[in-house]
Structures are given as structure tokens and as C-alpha cells.
Amino acid sequence: xxxxxxxxxxxxxxxxxxxxxxxxxxxxxxxxxxxxxxxxxxxxxxxxxxxxxxxxxxxxxxxxxxxxxxxxxxxxxxxxxxxxxxxxxxxxxxxxxxxxxxxxxxxxxxxxxxxxxxxxxxxxxxxxxxxxxxxxxxxxxxxxxxxxxxxxxxxxxxxxxxxxxxxxxxxxxxxxxxxxxxxxxxxxxxxxxxxxxxxxxxxxxxxxxxxxxxxxxxxxxxxxxxxxxxxxxxxxxxxxxxxxxxxxxxxxxxxxxxxxxxxxxxxxxxxxxxxxxxxxxxxxxxxxxxxxxxxxxxxxxxxxxxxxxxxxxxxxxxxxxxxxxxxxxxxxxxxxxxxxxxxxxxxxxxxxxxxxxxxxxxxxxxxxxxxxxxxxxxxxxxxxxxxxxxxxxxxxxxxxxxxxxxxxxxxxxxxxxxxxxxxxxxxxxxxxxxxxxxxxxxxxxxxxxxxxxxxxxxxxxxxxxxxxxxxxxxxxxxxxxxxxxxxxxxxxxxxxxxxxxxxxxxxxxxxxxxxxxxxxxxxxxxxxxxxxxxxxxxxxxxxxxxxxxxxxxxxxxxxxx
Amino acid sequence: xxxxxxxxxxxxxxxxxxxxxxxxxxxxxxxxxxxxxxxxxxxxxxxxxxxxxxxxxxxxxxxxxxxxxxxxxxxxxxxxxxxxxxxxxxxxxxxxxxxxxxxxxxxxxxxxxxxxxxxxxxxxxxxxxxxxxxxxxxxxxxxxxxxxxxxxxxxxxxxxxxxxxxxxxxxxxxxxxxxxxxxxxxxxxxxxxxxxxxxxxxxxxxxxxxxxx
Numbered sequence: 146x147x148x149x150x151x152x153x154x155x156x157x158x159x160x161x162x163x164x165x166x167x168x169x170x171x172x173x174x175x176x177x178x179x180x181x182x183x184x185x186x187x188x189x190x191x192x193x194x195x196x197x198x199x200x201x202x203x204x205x206x207x208x209x210x211x212x213x214x215x216x217x218x219x220x221x222x223x224x225x226x227x228x229x230x231x232x233x234x235x236x237x238x239x240x241x242x243x244x245x246x247x248x249x250x251x252x253x254x255x256x257x258x259x260x261x262x263x264x265x266x267x268x269x270x271x272x273x274x275x276x277x278x279x280x281x282x283x284x285x286x287x288x289x290x291x292x293x294x295x296x297x298x299x300x301x302x303x304x305x306x307x308x309x310x311x312x313x314x315x316x317x318x319x320x321x322x323x324x325x326x327x328x329x330x331x332x333x334x335x336x337x338x339x340x341x342x343x344x345x346x347x348x349x350x351x352x353x354x355x356x357x358x359x360x361x362x363x364x365x366x367x368x369x370x371x372x373x374x375x376x377x378x379x380x381x382x383x384x385x386x387x388x389x390x391x392x393x394x395x396x397x398x399x400x401x402x403x404x405x406x407x408x409x410x411x412x413x414x415x416x417x418x419x420x421x422x423x424x425x426x427x428x429x430x431x432x433x434x435x436x437x438x439x440x441x442x443x444x445x446x447x448x449x450x451x452x453x454x455x456x457x458x459x460x461x462x463x464x465x466x467x468x469x470x471x472x473x474x475x476x477x478x479x480x481x482x483x484x485x486x487x488x489x490x491x492x493x494x495x496x497x498x499x500x501x502x503x504x505x506x507x508x509x510x511x512x513x514x515x516x517x518x519x520x521x522x523x524x525x526x527x528x529x530x531x532x533x534x535x536x537x538x539x540x541x542x543x544x545x546x547x548x549x550x551x552x553x554x555x556x557x558x559x560x561x562x563x564x565x566x567x568x569x570x571x572x573x574x575x576x577x578x579x580x581x582x583x584x585x586x587x588x589x590x591x592x593x594x595x596x597x598x599x600x601x602x603x604x605x606x607x608x609x610x611x612x613x614x615x616x617x618x619x620x621x622x623x624x625x626x627x628x629x630x631x632x633x634x635x636x637x638x639x640x641x642x643x644x645x646x647x648x649x650x651x652x653x654x655x656x657x658x659x660x661x662x663x664x665x666x667x668x669x670x671x672x673x674x675x676x677x678x679x680x681x682x683x684x685x686x687x688x689x690x691x692x693x694x695x696x697x698x699x700x701x702x703x704x705x706x
Numbered sequence: 707x708x709x710x711x712x713x714x715x716x717x718x719x720x721x722x723x724x725x726x727x728x729x730x731x732x733x734x735x736x737x738x739x740x741x742x743x744x745x746x747x748x749x750x751x752x753x754x755x756x757x758x759x760x761x762x763x764x765x766x767x768x769x770x771x772x773x774x775x776x777x778x779x780x781x782x783x784x785x786x787x788x789x790x791x792x793x794x795x796x797x798x799x800x801x802x803x804x805x806x807x808x809x810x811x812x813x814x815x816x817x818x819x820x821x822x823x824x825x826x827x828x829x830x831x832x833x834x835x836x837x838x839x840x841x842x843x844x845x846x847x848x849x850x851x852x853x854x855x856x857x858x859x860x861x862x863x864x865x866x867x868x869x870x871x872x873x874x875x876x877x878x879x880x881x882x883x884x885x886x887x888x889x890x891x892x893x894x895x896x897x898x899x900x901x902x903x904x905x906x907x908x909x910x911x912x913x914x915x916x917x918x919x
Contacts, residue, residue, distance in 0.1 A: 530761040598790055601758050604781035605788045606808045606859040616807070620798040702797030702841035 150529060152521035157540060159518060160581045163574065164544050167552025170559035174400035181561055182393040191401035198398075200377030205409065208380045211293040211373070212363030212413060215300035220355060222301070222455070223308045225448030227347075228339035229441075231321070235449060240313070242456040246306040248631070248682045249459065250639035252659055255299040255371040256675040257462020260469065260668070262295065263288045265477050267465050273478035282477050289374050296373040300362045302455045308351065308358065314590070315350035319343050336445065337438025341428070348421075353538075357545040359417055360410050364548035367641040367656070371663050380406050381550045385642070388554055396558070403551035410548050463679060469672030489669040496658075497677050504638055504654040504681055507569065511576040512633030512685075515584040516626065522585070523592045524614055527600070541582040549642045557646040567649025575647040576637045584633040591625035592618075621703070623696070627689035635682035655681060708773045709734050711755075711863045711895035716767030718750055718759075725750060725763075726916050732863075734893035737886065737909035741901060742916035748899040751916075752865045755897065756788055757781035771895075772862050787861030789869045789885075793848035795840040801851055802827070802836035808855035822858070830854050846877045853885060857892075864889055866898040870905060882908045 173179065177187050195201060230236035246254070261267050265282035273279040288295050321343050328338030348355075364381045373379050378386070380402060387399035469475070473484035490497075525531055553575065560571065599621070600613045608616070619626065641656050648657075659674035697703045712731040719725060725747040732738045740748050753759045755769055758781055768777045776784045795804050805823045813819050827833055830850040840848060849869075856864075869885065870878045886909060889896045898909055906913055 596792075596794065598792075598794055599796070601753075601756065601781075601788065602790075602794050602856075603807070604758065605756055605784075605786060605861070605865075606856065607782050607785070607810065608807075609780075609782050617796060621796070623798075697798060699800075699839050700798055700841065701839055 149521060149525045152518065152525050153531065153537070156518040156522050156581065156585075157537070159514075159574075159577055160544055161540065163556055163578050164547050164552050166559050167554075167556035168547065169555065170557075170562075171400045171403050171551050171555030174397050174555075174558060175404045177397060179396060179400075179558065181558075182396060184394065184397055191397040192405070194398055195401045195405060200383065204377045204380040204383050205405075207293050207374060207378075208363050208406070208409060209413060211296050211300070211369075211379065212359055213417070215297045215304060215362045216355065216359040216417075218297065219301050219304035219308055219358065222305050222448065222451045223312055224340065224344060225336070225444060226309065226452045227312055227316075228336040228344070229445035229448040231316070231339075239449065239452045239456065240309070242460075243306045243309055243452065245686075246303070246456065246459050247310060248635040248686055249303075249463070250635075250656060250678050250682070251299075251303050251365070252367045252371060252639070252641065252656055253466070253675040253679045254303055254459050254462060255368045256659070256663075256671055257464075257466050258299050258302060258458055259288045259295070259371055259462075260465040260672075261458060261462050262298075267461065267480075270478045270480050279478060288372055291374045293374055293379070296369055296379070298458075299368045299372040300365065302459050303368075304358050304362070305452070305455050308354065311351045311354040312347055315347045316343075318350065319346040332437050334438030334441035336441055336448075337436070341432055345425075353542045356414055356417070357542060359413060360546045360548065363410055363413060364406060364550050366550065367639075367660055370660055380409070381548070384550045384554070388646070396554075399554055400558070403548065403554055406548050407551045410546075414546075463676070466672040466675040466679075469668045470676055472669060472672075489673050493670060493673055497655075497673065500653060500655045500658055501677055501681060503569075503652070504656070504678075505684075507573055507576060507644075507652075507654060508634045508637035508681070511573045511580045511637045512584065512630050514573070514577055515580040515633045516588070516630050518581065519585040519588050519629065520592075520626070523589060524618070527592075527597070527618075528610055541585060544578045545582055553642050553646045557649070560647070560649075567647055567651060569648070569652055571647040572644050572652045575643040576640050579640060579643060580633040580636045583636050584629045587632045588622075588625055588629040591622055595621060624689065624693045624703070627685070627692060631682070631685035631689045634685045638678065638682045708770065709893075710736075710772070711897070712770045713755070714768045714770065716751070716754065716765065716769070718747060718754055719764040719766075720747070720750075720762065722764075728767075728914065730912065730914065732895035732897065732911075734895055735890040737889070737896040737898055737911035739906040739909050739911060739913050740897065740899045740916060741903075741906060741913065743918065744901065746916045746918050748916060749867055752788065752867055752897065752899060755863075755865060756786050757784055785860070785862045786865060787856040787859060787863070788865040788867065789852060789856060791868045791872050793840075793845075793852040795848055795852060795855075797841060799840070800836065801832070801838045801840055801843070804840060804851060805855050805858055809858040810860045812860070826854050826858055845873060846880070849873060849877070849881055850884070853881075853888070857888065861894065864894045864896045866896065866900075868900050868902075869898070871900070871902060878904075879908075886910075 174184065175191055177184055177190055226236070226239065230239070259266070264285045264287060269277065269279065269282065324342035325338060328342050329335070333341070366381050366385055369379045369382045373382060377383060384399050384402045384406065387395040387402065468482065470489050471485045471487065472482035473486045475482035556575065557567070560567065565571065595618065599617055603613045603617055639656060641660055644652060644654050644657050655674060655678040659671065659678055662671050662674060694704065710731060710733045713728050716728045717724060717726070728751060730738055740751060742748055750759070750763065754765050757779065759765060768775055770776070771784065771786065796807065799807060802823050805826055806819060809819060809822060813822050823836070827835055830853070832847060832850065840851065843851065866885070870881055873881055882905065898905065900906065
């Protein structure tokens with residue numbers, strides 16, 4: 146009984162301990178203290194070196210622009226889609242297309258997108274030679290363009306499904322249909338009416354997820370390695386390059402770069418917040434004018450088109466990964482390969498099986514740990530009436546807001562200093578930091594929504610609290626529990642930096658190996674690895690859908706409600 | 707041994723201010739009806755009797771049941787049954803499993819338990835419903851299963867939290883007499899919270915009105 150009381154604290158420790166330790170582990174070397182490599186002179190030398198690095202201004206600008214741009218565009222597209230279409234059949238169809246995209250690892254989606262838009266990709270193949278006249282792929286820098294636009298696109302296709310899901314979760318707390326009816330009756334256009342009456346309430350609730358998207362987009366490593374510019378790259382990729390230098394003194398640079406990146410993220414969040422306020426003021430002045438809104442149809446069509454475009458980009462991207470993995474000779478501008486062959490799968494089959502098993506083991510373990518901790522926290526909350534929900538909610542977002550490029554290298558430094566050798570255990574614990582918030586967020590709403598009177602009834606029938614948990618809560622919440630596990634599993638599969646650094650490069654998963662292929666340009670191998678990476682998280686989601694249907698096939702109350 | 711349920715100088719406070727007071731004795735088979743507008747804390751009194759009062763409440767006084775002081779007893783050992791407005795059948799269990807969840811552990815062997823449940827089903831006119839999904843029952847059938855589930859745990863007292871308000875008029879009269887007749891037959895003291903005057907009339911016992919403070 147008593148250990149349960151400690152679970153919320155243990156959970157916070159598992160989630161925030163590594164972040165705090167990693168931050169401390171980054172601060173020391175940033176200021177010149179890293180005895181392991183003989184650096185014991187405190188000062189600002191590392192910061193000076195980073196600031197004087199010739200690529201610094203560009204890398205910083207890239208991190209800022211790609212982060213702000215991708216977040217703004219994603220939020221705008223989500224608002225347009227929901228404003229213009231929520232409640233329609235088209236919206237349902239789009240939602241069904243977009244929500245599975247959430248489980249696809251960022252890297253796989255980025256590879257797929259690259260395979261579509263690169264000069265020898267599917268889009269140009271479709272248009273060549275009849276429209277473009279190209280017999281050979283043009284010498285364009287579409288992927289890894291110096292402005293980072295491909296990187297922005299790669300982020301947008303993954304963040305739109307995420308923000309859409311968050312928006313849909315927030316909608317029931319607004320009186321959307323009434324607001325729509327009133328603004329329509331007053332003659333407002335569909336989109337303008339929604340933006341004025343519903344969006345502010347939504348935004349209040351999805352503010353933290355939006356900040357997470359911004360922080361993530363500014364510091365992402367894997368997508369930037371695939372789609373981002375190279376000379377110079379974004380600051381986060383540059384930090385990784387410094388870590389990988391054989392000359393260990395670059396570790397100090399990496400730590401200083403990480404701290405600068407943290408400040409940059411804080412600054413960008415501040416800018417975003419100011420932007421919110423300014424936009425709010427401007428919008429309030431607009432509302433007073435009473436304009437009813439124009440271009441409603443155009444905007445609606447634009448929203449739906451963009452949404453369909455995103456779904457199409459990811460799905461056709463995955464299709465082209467699949468096709469490349471079985472392609473024989475495939476010349477430009479042929480739309481399809483000359484022949485299909487299993488050669489790629491045969492060559493990498495053994496390795497892929499091993500990686501799939503290890504990836505699944507790490508993901509399964511970290512998701513199971515996260516699930517156990519989350520359930521214990523929620524059960525403690527229900528049993529002891531611990532009402533600290535609002536305070537801890539903020540803390541859940543901390544690991545998602547602090548840039549990985551700061552605390553993960555710091556954590557690795559700390560582990561080296563403590564003499565801990567990187568291994569699977571360290572990787573699982575590092576994954577737990579990112580898996581826990583998502584599992585908890587996914588589980589907490591259904592858990593808290595369960596009628597508390599079930600527990601009262603059971604106790605009145607002479608059953609103890611453990612019986613209430615195991616015989617009522619768990620079976621009644623089977624679907625949300627399996628879904629939360631699947632969400633955690635997917636988050637773990639997608640982790641790149643959190644695998645690479647705590648594993649000291651010795652623990653390889655589908656994601657680290659796929660990224661290792663990124664610079665090589667072996668499209669067939671990338672296709673196979675990307676596809677396996679996409680496939681891994683789908684398995685638990687399939688379980689989450691079909692296991693309850695099988696167990697509860699005669700229980701209408703659980704399948705429909 | 708004093709049979710029945712007595713609430714001795716009970717007072718319930720929420721964040722320091724007094725919600726309600728109650729000093730009543732309910733003899734076996736009798737009904738105390740508690741009335742008052744919604745939000746005055748009628749259900750809070752029931753939570754206190756059953757032992758699930760939230761941590762944001764404070765309470766004084768004692769609850770005695772059949773000569774035992776149960777004020778500090780954990781809810782599962784109080785032997786106080788409760789029925790709510792909703793049937794709250796467990797959606798993942800069949801009708802028979804719902805009843806088995808309630809059936810007292812004093813009935814030991816698998817065979818005896820099964821027999822007892824079959825018998826219980828026929829008592830409420832639901833022979834052959836053992837393996838049914840509760841979601842497929844009618845409102846009246848659900849209410850009867852819910853009542854029987856509670857009775858099978860052999861409670862010593864019965865609490866009713868607006869138990870008939872969701873049923874339509876014909877069913878309501880039927881369920882009322884079923885519940886009150888059962889309580890009388892088993893000599894159970896009953897506390898009923900309601901805002902329906904008809905309920906109070908049918909119960910026929912003492913009436914306590916809670917007024918907002």
C-alpha cells in the first residue's frame with residue numbers, strides 16, 4: 146500500500162532526473178571543466194570557440210527559422226483544416242488518413258519525403274521527360290537546400306498529425322457547434338467565425354504541445370541529418386558532429402553549443418509568446434470591425450488540399466521506400482523499376498531481424514516501464530486523492546521542452562565520469578524520459594474519466610482497493626492501456642539521439658542504422674531500413690485495436706463507448 | 707446488541723464550513739428519507755456512511771451498524787450496500803459475473819456459488835440471462851441486476867442515492883416496491899436520498915430535510 150504513495154515521486158525522478166543530471170553534465174564542460182579529457186581550466190573559452198566558428202551565424206539562423214516556420218505552418222494548416230471542415234465527412238476521411246501518421250518515425254517519413262522530392266525522385270520522374278525534358282536528373286539542391294525548406298517540409302508532415310490530434314482532444318471542452326451556429330447566424334464565414342470564437346479556447350489548451358513542437362523542431366537531429374542543409378548544418382547537427390570528433394576537446398564545444406541552443410530555444414519560446422500576444426491584440430481589433438470574412442471557399446479548399454497533400458506525401462513516400470527496397474535496375478526517368486528483386490532484403494535480412502528484435506525489446510521495455518509508472522501514479526491519485534494534477538502536468542512537458550542536444554550529451558559525459566559504460570539499460574532509461582510523458586498524457590484522460598462510483602460500488606460489495614484496480618479499472622481501461630503502450634512503443638522506436646549517446650554508439654537500433662545510411666546514398670538499403678522502422682510501431686497499435694475486440698466481442702458497452 | 711443503523715451527532719464540514727448535521731436512528735426494515743435541493747450535500751452524507759468521504763471534507767460523529775461502531779472501518783468491511791441512479795454494471799463482465807462479483811465469499815465452492823447465482827437470477831425474473839452482455843439488457847433488467855448484485859454481498863444496511871430517478875413512471879413504481887419489500891423482508895435499515903416526494907411517500911419512514919446553509 147505505502148509504496149504506491151511514492152510512485153508519483155519515483156516517476157518524476159525517472160523522468161526529470163536524467164534531464165537535470167544531463168543539464169549539470171553539460172554546464173561543467175561548457176565552462177571548461179572535464180577532467181576526463183584533462184580540461185580543468187574554467188572560463189568562457191568553449192563559448193568563444195563556438196561563437197567564432199565560421200558557420201555559427203548561419204547554423205543559429207537555420208535553427209531559428211526552420212523551427213519557427215515549421216511550427217507556424219503546421220499550426221496554420223491544422224487551424225484551416227479544423228475550421229473549414231470539422232464535422233464533415235471529408236474531415237473524418239482526412240483524420241483517418243492523418244492520425245496513423247503519428248506512429249511513423251520521423252526519420253522514415255523524412256526518408257520517404259526525400260525520395261519523392263529529390264531531383265531523381267518520384268515527382269520529377271512523373272513529370273519527365275514529357276513535361277520537363279529531363280533525360281537525367283537535374284543538378285538541383287532540393288533536398289538539403291541551404292534555406293532548410295526541405296527540413297521544414299519534413300517537420301510539417303509529422304507535426305500536423307500531432308497538433309491535429311491535440312486540437313481534437315481539446316475540442317470537447319469548447320462549445321464548438323454552438324459557437325459555429327451563432328457565428329453563422331450572425332453572417333460570419335465558416336473559417337473566420339471559427340477562428341474568432343473557437344480557436345482562442347483551443348489554443349489555450351494546446352499551448353504546451355505547440356511549445357513542444359517548436360522546441361523539438363529547433364533542435365531535431367535525425368530529420369535535419371536527412372533533409373537539412375549541410376554546410377553549415379543546423380546547430381543541433383553541428384553539435385552532434387562535434388561530439389563525433391576524434392579530438393575529444395571538441396566535447397567542450399559541443400557542451401557550449403548545447404547551452405547556446407538551450408538559450409536559443411528559451412528565446413524562441415519568448416518570441417513565440419510575444420507573437421501570441423501581438424496576434425491576439427491585432428485579432429481583437431479586427432473583431433471589433435465586424436468583418437464577416439472573405440475567401441471562405443478558397444481557404445476551405447486550401448486547408449483540405451494541404452491536409453491531403455501531407456497525407457499523400459507521407460504515404461507515397463513510404464510507398465517509394467517500399468519500392469526502392471525491392472527495386473532491381475531503376476533508371477531515371479522511369480516511373481517504375483525495370484525489375485523487382487528480393488536481393489536487398491536478402492543481403493540485409495539477418496541484420497534487419499536482429500535490429501528489429503533489439504529495437505522492439507528496448508521499445509517494449511521502456512513502454513512497459515512507463516505504463517507501469519503511469520498506472521501507479523494515476524492509481525495513487527485515485528486512492529489517496531492526491532490532487533497535484535495541474536502542477537505535475539507542466540513537469541510532464543519538461544523533458545520535451547529541454548533540447549535533447551543539451552542534456553543527452555551531458556548525460557553521456559556524466560556517465561563517462563561515473564564510469565558507467567553505455568549499454569542497453571542506459572538506452573532504455575534514456576528512452577523512458579521521452580516515453581513517459583506521452584504514455585501518461587495518453588492514459589490520464591481515460592483513467593480519470595472512469596466513473597469513481599464503480600470503485601464505491603466495489604468497496605461496498607466488500608472488495609479491497611487492489612481488487613478494484615485489477616478486476617475493474619484494468620479490464621475496463623484495456624483499450625486505453627494498450628493504446629498508451631503502443632504510443633510509448635512508437636516514441637521509443639523513433640529515438641535517435643537518445644539511443645546513440647547513452648548507448649555510446651554500441652547499441653544500434655533500426656533508427657540509428659537507418660540514419661547511418663543517410664549519408665551513403667544506398668537507396669535500396671534506406672528503403673528497407675525505413676520500411677522496417679515504420680513497421681515496428683504498427684504492431685502494438687494493431688494489437689491495441691484488435692485484442693479488445695477479440696476479448697470483448699460480446700461486450701457492447703466496452704466496444705462502442 | 708442494538709440492531710439497525712444509527713448516525714450519532716454526525717456533522718460534515720467542507721473547507722471549514724458546516725454542510726449538514728444528522729442525528730438519527732434507523733431501525734431494521736425502516737427507511738430514512740433525506741430530501742433537499744441538489745448540491746446541499748445529500749450524497750455527501752451517504753459517502754460518510756459508506757466510508758468514501760473525499761479528503762476535502764471533515765466529519766464529526768459516529769456511525770453504528772448492528773451494534774458495531776463502523777466510523778473508522780475501511781469501506782469494504784462495513785457491509786453497507788449502495789445503489790445509485792445509474793445501474794453501474796461492470797461492462798466487461800457478463801450478468802452472472804456481475805452477480806458473482808457481489809456474491810459474498812462466505813459461499814465457497816464453485817458449485818454452490820453457481821447455484822446461488824442461478825437462484826438469484828430467477829428471483830429477479832431473469833432466468834437464462836447468465837451469459838448475457840449487460841449492455842443488451844433493458845433499463846428495468848439492469849436495475850434489477852444491480853440491486854441483486856448488492857443484495858448478494860449480504861449487506862447489513864442499504865443506501866439509495868436517487869435510485870429511481872432515471873426509470874420511467876411504470877418501472878419506477880415497480881422498482882420502488884421491489885426495493886422496499888426486499889429491505890423489509892431482510893430487515894435492512896435504509897437511508898434514501900431523493901428529491902422525489904413520491905419516493906418519500908412510498909418509503910413511509912422518517913423524513914429529514916437538508917436546507918442550504
